[in-house]
Amino acid sequence: MKLAGVQLAVEGGDVEGNVERALDRVRAAAEEGADLVVLPELFDVGYFAFDAYGRAAESIAGDRLARFAAAADEEDVAVLAGTVVEDLSASAADGLDVPAESGLANAAVLFDADGERRLVYRKHHLFGYGSEETDRMVPGERTPVVELGGVTVGVTTCYDLRFPEQFRAMVDAGVECVLVPSAWPYPRIEHWRTLGRARAIENLAYVAAINGSGRFGDDALCGRSAVYDPWGTALASVGDEPGIVTATVDPDRVATVREDFPALRDRR
Template sequence: MRLALAQLSIESAAVDDNVERAVSAIETAAEEGADCVALPEIFNVGYFAFESYERAAEPLGGETHRRIREAAIEHDVSVLAGTIVEDLAASADAGEAVPAESGLANTAVLFDADGKRRLVYRKHHLFGYDSAEAELLVPGDQLPTADLGGHTVGVTTCYDLRFPELYRRLVDDGATMVLVPSAWPYPRVEHWKLLPRARAVEDLLYVGAVNGSATFEDASLVGRSTVYDPWGTPLASSDDDATVVYADCDPDRVDEVREEFPALRDRR
């Protein structure tokens, strides 16, 4: 699988412009041979635009997902539609299974190249430090995986990186790759460099950590989207400017590393 991490320039609350940038990045990545494109956390609204969450919330299959799904089909590429702020009541009204009857969630959706929805992941660990996320959103309770491009793919979101038990659950479900849409801000650059790499090392799998490129009123994102291999070696990375990062992620490599270094078999 050729994985592309679309480190988007994100404007606070500029939903149409932000989604248009995402669609453009999907087209660019597909032209460069990507099989799967991952977008950042709350890429359409901007993570730190808390005052806009309720107004910009959408159900599953809403306008943002419609445009991303159409781009996936048009360009014949799988897309992790980063995350959006999901209106759970509207999703429930449409017949979707949701963790609460009402409220908002930080929700990732993975579309395949046919536009089929392969998984829905709602962020489990909501950030409360210097952030309104934990006050505004409802946590998820499901941890799905999907088979894609020879990989078993899982998704976690940003702050979830600090909770390694979540990744061990994904490993137990066969995951060979975890995609991590994020909105990681300064000054915690070293944490952003350390935690995805640690998850790759301890779980012997690929980690694609995709961040945004943005400056909000009270925060700036560190960028530095990176793909790590099952040894924790960075295969491709960026600085903090908007760009697309590419890496080839061979699913057989996961089996080779786990056979060579069988730490997962030594768990007690």
């Protein structure tokens, strides 16, 4: 499976502009042969645009994500719309299972190449350090995995990288590739690099850590999106400017590494 991670230039509060840029990048990646396109955290509104969260919020069955489902179907490419501000009450009204009757969630939605919704992940670990996310968002409760193009895929989001037990639970569910849409800021570059690589090494799995690019007042995203293989080797990476990282995710490679170096079997 050819994966393309879009390090998108995100403009704070410019929902329509961000969505249009994201759709353009999805189409461009599909034209280059991608099987799966991954977008960064809160690409719709910008992570640090806290006051715009309420205005941006929609049901995950709403019109905005429907545009990504349509693009996935039209371009024959899977898309992780990865993440958006979800209005939980609106999603509940649309018949979706939600962690709370009201509030907002930081939600990632994975569409397959037919435009079908295959996975919804709501960020578990909400960031409170210099952030309003914990005040404005409701944490998720589930960490689903799904088979996509012959690869078992799971999703976490940004700050979740600091909590390795969540990744272990996905490994126990069979995950081979973890997608991590993020809005990781300066100055914690070494944390970003180290944690993505560490989660790949300790779980003998691919990790695609896809960050945004852009400045929000005093805050700026550090970019440096990367895809790590099951040994923790960076297969592709970029700097802090907008760009696309591409890599091939091979489930046979995961199986071989886990067979040759069976650390997962030695857990106690």
